[in-house]
Amino acid sequence: MSSKINFGKWEAIYVLVLITCTQIFLNMPRLVVEYAATAGWLLVIYVSILCFIVLWVILKLYKDFEGMDLIDLAEYLAGRAGKIIVGIVLSLYMLFISFVILREFSENMKIIALPLSPISYTSIFFVIGMVVAAYFGLEAMVRINAIAMPIIIISYILILIGISDHFNVTKLAPYLGFGAYNLFVENIPRISLLSGIISIFYMAPFLKSYKVIKEVGYTGLLISAVMLTIASLSYLLIFTYPIATENFLPIYQLSRIFSYGRFFERFESIFLIVWAVSAFLYLSMISFFTIYYIKKAFDLEYYRPLIIPVAIIIFNLSLIPPNLMTAIELENNYFRSYSGIVSFVFPLLLLLACSIKRKLRSKRRRKEKHNEQA
Amino acid sequence: MSIKNTIKKLLFFQEPEKIENFVINESEDEQITDYNEDNKQDNKLQIDKQRNEQNSENKTDTENAGNDEENKNGIKILKSKKDREKGKKSDNSRAKDSQDDEDKGIQISNNLENSLEYIKKIYSVPVNSDIVIREFSIIVKEKVIDAFAVFIDGMTNTKIVIEAILKPLMLHSSLEIKSNDSNKSVEDYIKDHLLPQTQMKIVRTYDSVIDGVNIGECGIFVDGLNIAFLADVKGWEHRSVERPNTEIIIKGPQEGFTELLRVNTALIRKIIKNENLIVESISVGKSSKTPCSLLYIKNVANDSLVNEIRNRLKSINVEYILDTGELEQYIEDNTFINVPQIIDTERPDKVAMHLIEGRVAILMNGSPFALIMPANLPEFIKSPEDSYIRYPFANFLRIIRLLAIILNLLLPGLYIAIINYHQEMIPTDLMLAIEATSEKVPFPSIIELLILEVSFELIREAGIRVPSPIGPTLGIIGALILGQAAVAANIVSPILIIIVAITGIGSFAIPNFSLAFGVRIARFAYIFLGAVAGFLGIATGLFINGILLAAVKSFGVPFLTPITPKVSRAKLEYIFRSPIWKQEWRPDYLNVKKGRSQPNISRGWVEEKKNKGEEQE
Numbered sequence: 001m002s003s004k005i006n007f008g009k010w011e012a013i014y015v016l017v018l019i020t021c022t023q024i025f026l027n028m029p030r031l032v033v034e035y036a037a038t039a040g041w042l043l044v045i046y047v048s049i050l051c052f053i054v055l056w057v058i059l060k061l062y063k064d065f066e067g068m069d070l071i072d073l074a075e076y077l078a079g080r081a082g083k084i085i086v087g088i089v090l091s092l093y094m095l096f097i098s099f100v101i102l103r104e105f106s107e108n109m110k111i112i113a114l115p116l117s118p119i120s121y122t123s124i125f126f127v128i129g130m131v132v133a134a135y136f137g138l139e140a141m142v143r144i145n146a147i148a149m150p151i152i153i154i155s156y157i158l159i160l161i162g163i164s165d166h167f168n169v170t171k172l173a174p175y176l177g178f179g180a181y182n183l184f185v186e187n188i189p190r191i192s193l194l195s196g197i198i199s200i201f202y203m204a205p206f207l208k209s210y211k212v213i214k215e216v217g218y219t220g221l222l223i224s225a226v227m228l229t230i231a232s233l234s235y236l237l238i239f240t241y242p243i244a245t246e247n248f249l250p251i252y253q254l255s256r257i258f259s260y261g262r263f264f265e266r267f268e269s270i271f272l273i274v275w276a277v278s279a280f281l282y283l284s285m286i287s288f289f290t291i292y293y294i295k296k297a298f299d300l301e302y303y304r305p306l307i308i309p310v311a312i313i314i315f316n317l318s319l320i321p322p323n324l325m326t327a328i329e330l331e332n333n334y335f336r337s338y339s340g341i342v343s344f345v346f347p348l349l350l351l352l353a354c355s356i357k358r359k360l361r362s363k364r365r366r367k368e369k370h371n372e373q374a
Numbered sequence: 375m376s377i378k379n380t381i382k383k384l385l386f387f388q389e390p391e392k393i394e395n396f397v398i399n400e401s402e403d404e405q406i407t408d409y410n411e412d413n414k415q416d417n418k419l420q421i422d423k424q425r426n427e428q429n430s431e432n433k434t435d436t437e438n439a440g441n442d443e444e445n446k447n448g449i450k451i452l453k454s455k456k457d458r459e460k461g462k463k464s465d466n467s468r469a470k471d472s473q474d475d476e477d478k479g480i481q482i483s484n485n486l487e488n489s490l491e492y493i494k495k496i497y498s499v500p501v502n503s504d505i506v507i508r509e510f511s512i513i514v515k516e517k518v519i520d521a522f523a524v525f526i527d528g529m530t531n532t533k534i535v536i537e538a539i540l541k542p543l544m545l546h547s548s549l550e551i552k553s554n555d556s557n558k559s560v561e562d563y564i565k566d567h568l569l570p571q572t573q574m575k576i577v578r579t580y581d582s583v584i585d586g587v588n589i590g591e592c593g594i595f596v597d598g599l600n601i602a603f604l605a606d607v608k609g610w611e612h613r614s615v616e617r618p619n620t621e622i623i624i625k626g627p628q629e630g631f632t633e634l635l636r637v638n639t640a641l642i643r644k645i646i647k648n649e650n651l652i653v654e655s656i657s658v659g660k661s662s663k664t665p666c667s668l669l670y671i672k673n674v675a676n677d678s679l680v681n682e683i684r685n686r687l688k689s690i691n692v693e694y695i696l697d698t699g700e701l702e703q704y705i706e707d708n709t710f711i712n713v714p715q716i717i718d719t720e721r722p723d724k725v726a727m728h729l730i731e732g733r734v735a736i737l738m739n740g741s742p743f744a745l746i747m748p749a750n751l752p753e754f755i756k757s758p759e760d761s762y763i764r765y766p767f768a769n770f771l772r773i774i775r776l777l778a779i780i781l782n783l784l785l786p787g788l789y790i791a792i793i794n795y796h797q798e799m800i801p802t803d804l805m806l807a808i809e810a811t812s813e814k815v816p817f818p819s820i821i822e823l824l825i826l827e828v829s830f831e832l833i834r835e836a837g838i839r840v841p842s843p844i845g846p847t848l849g850i851i852g853a854l855i856l857g858q859a860a861v862a863a864n865i866v867s868p869i870l871i872i873i874v875a876i877t878g879i880g881s882f883a884i885p886n887f888s889l890a891f892g893v894r895i896a897r898f899a900y901i902f903l904g905a906v907a908g909f910l911g912i913a914t915g916l917f918i919n920g921i922l923l924a925a926v927k928s929f930g931v932p933f934l935t936p937i938t939p940k941v942s943r944a945k946l947e948y949i950f951r952s953p954i955w956k957q958e959w960r961p962d963y964l965n966v967k968k969g970r971s972q973p974n975i976s977r978g979w980v981e982e983k984k985n986k987g988e989e990q991e
Contacts, residue, residue: 008939113795113908125907125914132918136925143924144917146938262801269796269909276913305387 009212009219011142012203014149015285016220020196021227022282023336024156025275026104028193028228029235029250031332035187038241039177041233043187048225051194054344055221059214061351062201064358066210069201070347071296073354086350087297093342094290095310098283099317100331102126105279107324108249113272120319126283127315133284134291134307138206141288145281153227155274156251160234162258167237192340193228197221198347202289287314398748398930398965399678479581486520486597492580493524493595504528510540512568512596513547514560520597524583529590531609538571539592539605561599569594573606585663613742615641618720620887623759630720635739639667641722642737646671646729656687658738659695666701669725669735676732676965679929683734683747698741705747708926712895714888715928717746717753724758732966748929748964752936752949755779757885760951768951778883781876782893786823787900787912789873793819795908812867820905822866826874827901829856831894834878935963 032040065073074086106123114122133141176183200217207213235250238257247253252275255268291310295303321327483489490507497505509522523539547568558566565574577583583593583602590608615637618630631638639653654668666687670680686705695701698718706715719725720742725735728746736745755775760768792799793808800808815822833852840848857871877897884890896919903911926933937949951957955976960966975981 010940011938109910113910117907122907122910125910129914129917133921136921140921140924143932143934143938144920146940147920147924147934266798269792269799272796272909273913273916276910277917280913280917302387302390304390 006208007139007142007203007206009207009216011146012200012207012212012216013220013223014146015142015203016197016200016216017153017223017227018145018149018278018281019199019285020194020220020224022101022278023193023196024228024231025251025278026101026108027250027328027332029232030245030247031336032190032193032232033236033241033244035190036183037177038172038174038236039183040236041172041229042176043183043190044193044225044228044232046184047187047191047193048221048228050188050191051197051225051344052218052221054191054348055197055217058344058348058351059217061348061355062213063210065351065354066213067205067207069204069296070350071293072205073350077350077354077357084297087293089342089346091290091293091297093339094286094293095314095317097335097339098130098286098290098314099320100327100335101279101286102283102314103318103321103327104324104331105276105283106318107327108252109272109276111249111324112252113269120315123315123318126279127311129280130284130287130314131307131311133280134288134311135304138288138292141281141284145285148277148281152274152278155271156227157230159255159258159271160230162260163234163238163254166257167234169237171238171240172236189337189340191344192336192338194221194224195339195343197224198343199289201347202292287311290314395927396682396930398676398963400965479579481579482577482583482595482600482602484598484600486522486595489580489595489602490522493583493593496580496584497524508540510544512543512564514563514568519560521595523592523594524587525592525607526587526590529610530592530607534571534607534609535592538607539569539594542568542570543594560596561601564596564603569603569605571605571607575604576601577604578602588663589665612637621719621721621724621757621885623757623762626759626762627721627723629722631722631737631742631744633740633742635665635667635737638722638737638742638744639669642669642726642729642735645723645726650674651729654684656684658687658690658692658701660691660693662694662696664695665739667737669729669737671729671732674730674732674960674966674968675734676967679748679964680734682929683736687736695738696740698736698738698743698745701736701738702745705745707928711922711926712892713751713923713926713933714754714886714892715747715749715926715933717749717886718743718888719746720744721758727758727761730971732960732964748931750928750931750933750935750963751923754884754886754889755949761954765951765953772950775883775885778880779889779893782880782884782890783897784900784912785873785877785880786827786897787904787915789870789904790820790823790901791904791908791912794905808867808869811869814864815867816864819870820901822870823874823901826860826866826870827877827898830874830878931963936961 029040032043036043065076068076070090071083071087074082078085102123103119105126106119109122110117110119197217197220200213200220203216204213207216231251235254236244238254239247244250252268252271255271256266258267260267287310291303291306294300294306294310300306321330480492483492490509493499493507499505499507504527505524506527507522507524509520512519512521521543523535525535543564561576565576575586577586578601583604586604587593590610592605592607594603594605596603612634613632615629615632617628621630629641631641643651643653648671650672652668652670652672654670656666656668657663658666668680668684668687683705687701690701690704692704695704702714702716702718703709708715717724717728722744725744725746729735733746733748736747755772757771757775760771763771797805812819812822817825829852833849833856837845837848837852853875857875860866861868861871881890881894884893896915900912900915903915905911907914923933924938932939955972958972958974958976959969960971962969
């Protein structure tokens with residue numbers, strides 16, 4: 001793995017969309033209903049606008065640090081110590097996401113398709129996928145993601161079209177849910193819903209230029225926002241508020257309604273393949289970045305020896321929550337609520353500090369030059 | 375000790391070898407401007423430029439010497455191909471430049487006895503029954519000189535040996551020959567007056583004589599001369615140009631390659647009638663010295679690609695090599711993956727098509743298959759017929775083939791997954807029907823399926839080996855009677871027969887044999903995964919398979935191009951075909967020298983009609 005890896009604009013956009021939108025298949029449509037009741041879809045739009053502003057600020061600050069990722073920035077700011085601290089924080093954050101999401105996906109698989117199998121059995125498949133993907137590296141992952149994402153998006157949209165005759169607009173009332181204050185003020189921390197967008201900085205060293213990074217960031221955000229809005233909107237259009245908060249596996253419930261004639265009655269199982277593939281892609285991408293950050297923080301030459309140990313740690317951690325509810329609680333109460341801190345506030349502060357240091361440096365240099373000339 | 379090492383290897387991290395992967399460099403003179411501009415730049419200019427470059431290269435690098443000469447060889451052969459009989463005779467190219475050989479090996483002695491003894495020893499003459507050594511005398515300038523000819527019976531055309539070598543030397547040498555220069559040496563005299571054979575070489579070492587004789591030439595030693603004459607009199611038995619056996623198409627040329635290199639190169643030259651087609655000779659195998667030809671179009675193919683392939687070919691250090699199937703395994707990037715990374719074909723038109731696109735081909739003496747590289751997945755779904763039939767038909771066929779691959783790969787696995795884990799997907803009536811038929815079968819569905827799949831593979835393997843008159847009968851017995859009997863005996867359920875039959879037919883719809891093989895093997899993995907975890911298993915298989923495919927590269931080109939990484943021009947063209955007048959660009963990922971293959975408007979009459987219509991208005 002070297003910085004020689006380069007991938008195109010669209011491949012990077014698909015990675016962004018993947019990291020941001022996989023939550024649709026988990027709890028996200030129900031979560032937004034819990035946060036903002038019938039205004040859940042408005043919440044997504046509002047949060048996306050907030051995210052756009054934050055991203056705009058971050059990208060403005062990032063302009064001078066083209067091609068650096070967060071660890072490089074930390075190194076610039078505080079040398080080796082900073083690098084290690086940031087590396088550890090980021091990789092722990094990724095590790096947390098990986099094991100929680102691994103547990104949830106495995107539980108979902110168990111509930112939908114393999115009710116008689118133990119949870120470790122379903123998760124071992126995902127772990128194998130993670131290991132293989134990490135072994136072949138980011139390039140292969142990104143490539144295969146670029147093929148799979150359009151298929152996932154199209155099949156998802158097909159399902160939504162299939163159930164569209166069940167849509168009922170009156171189910172959206174009251175339109176502002178718990179009220180404007182709740183929607184626009186109390187729910188600001190929900191920007192964490194879009195925390196995946198920050199993964200653009202994980203990929204920064206592999207993208208060609210600042211201009212590409214900017215394009216990827218904005219396009220990725222736009223597509224993700226549209227996808228999330230469609231998901232929450234169609235969910236709310238089908239289920240009324242009380243039922244919508246109770247559904248476990250929201251999108252699966254949606255796909256169960258799908259029927260077309262007598263032959264295509266229970267087609268949600270096909271959706272299972274799409275679902276599993278997106279889980280594979282998401283998990284392998286996140287676990288790869290976990291490994292990549294450890295490698296980068298400690299200046300290791302190879303990342304491959306880390307794959308198996310990290311996979312075993314993720315696998316074991318994922319088995320710690322006693323049941324699915326605990327795992328969901330972990331995701332909702334910690335990851336979806338506070339991930340904004342790691343993914344938005346943290347880079348923002350880092351970038352601010354970096355640009356201050358840069359300015360101070362250039363001032364000092366100018367002074368020195370001035371002195372020399374004098 | 376070895377067990378200890380193996381355990382150590384398994385448990386501890388080994389520092390990977392640092393390998394620099396080959397990347398196709400952008401061609402400096404890639405012309406992506408206008409097609410007309412391309413043409414305006416007169417070909418001559420370009421050729422001159424390249425010739426100059428070559429000349430300068432030749433001066434500095436002796437290894438590269440001979441490019442031009444080889445090219446001349448190719449042209450010479452093309453000319454002689456006008457007469458097919460002759461073409462076949464002039465079969466082999468020089469294994470190496472004769473000049474190269476001059477430096478090594480034992481010099482030929484001017485004592486005929488010594489030479490005779492040496493040749494007899496080398497060829498173990500009394501034991502080796504097909505080596506012919508014919509001793510005779512020549513009369514040169516009224517002197518009788520002893521001489522002998524050596525050749526291999528069966529490799530040479532005896533008629534030519536008699537008519538063009540022995541007769542003139544033995545009989546005509548006694549005639550009075552008018553010569554302007556009476557001081558001519560014996561060597562020149564024999565060469566100029568006594569040997570009328572068209573392809574004649576003078577060599578100075580025994581090794582070069584032996585190399586020549588081994589490929590069917592006739593060596594002539596003359597007493598008092600420290601040189602030998604080598605006459606090209608090849609004439610071995612071979613197959614004539616026939617229909618290709620493995621790639622039959624309905625529309626389009628029906629010629630296939632044969633086992634003779636020069637016939638094969640000529641078949642390609644016959645299609646690409648252009649002097650920019652280079653046929654470079656490289657011999658592979660230390661002992662077999664099998665002649666290979668590297669084919670590319672000089673002003674299209676990427677130089678770094680050609681160099682890489684040439685280097686890989688030259689670096690092969692093996693004693694014997696027999697077929698391009700072996701060569702493929704020596705030069706491919708990844709051995710362990712189940713997809714081919716080099717296209718092999720029996721069809722000259724397919725090779726020509728790829729050469730025009732900017733790819734490079736390798737032909738080998740003794741193999742009716744050409745290798746084309748680099749390859750990517752969509753190339754394996756294409757058949758040469760696609761270009762010969764109309765646009766809508768070709769795309770229909772492409773969709774059918776894609777479907778064939780998907781069915782062949784996934785159908786049995788999906789069936790097992792649905793039957794075992796996702797029964798709710800099956801409509802109730804169908805489920806009842808399946809249940810009714812499989813009720814009497816004592817095996818679990820996976821065993822049922824494996825029984826059928828394995829017997830299908832058996833029939834297939836046996837079908838190749840049975841004598842051809844029985845072949846179709848075996849198919850009928852195997853497929854129909856066995857299937858029917860298996861159902862009647864309650865070993866398998868009838869729906870399974872349908873599944874296996876569709877899968878089998880699907881595998882024959884894949885145009886490339888190697889790819890079909892890969893899919894055939896992967897199918898069993900999907901059956902296993904479907905059986906252990908239903909759709910989750912299938913998804914695992916798809917994901918891992920996808921990752922493997924995305925990681926493979928064939929000569930610097932990612933295997934999944936142009937699906938991913940995306941290419942800038944003509945995106946759909948590589949998966950589906952666009953109308954023939956719209957195929958304006960060569961594949962972008964090959965970094966060719968000439969991007970355009972036709973101008974924006976290649977149908978001149980459309981332009982004319984448009985202009986006329988405008989005038990009328």
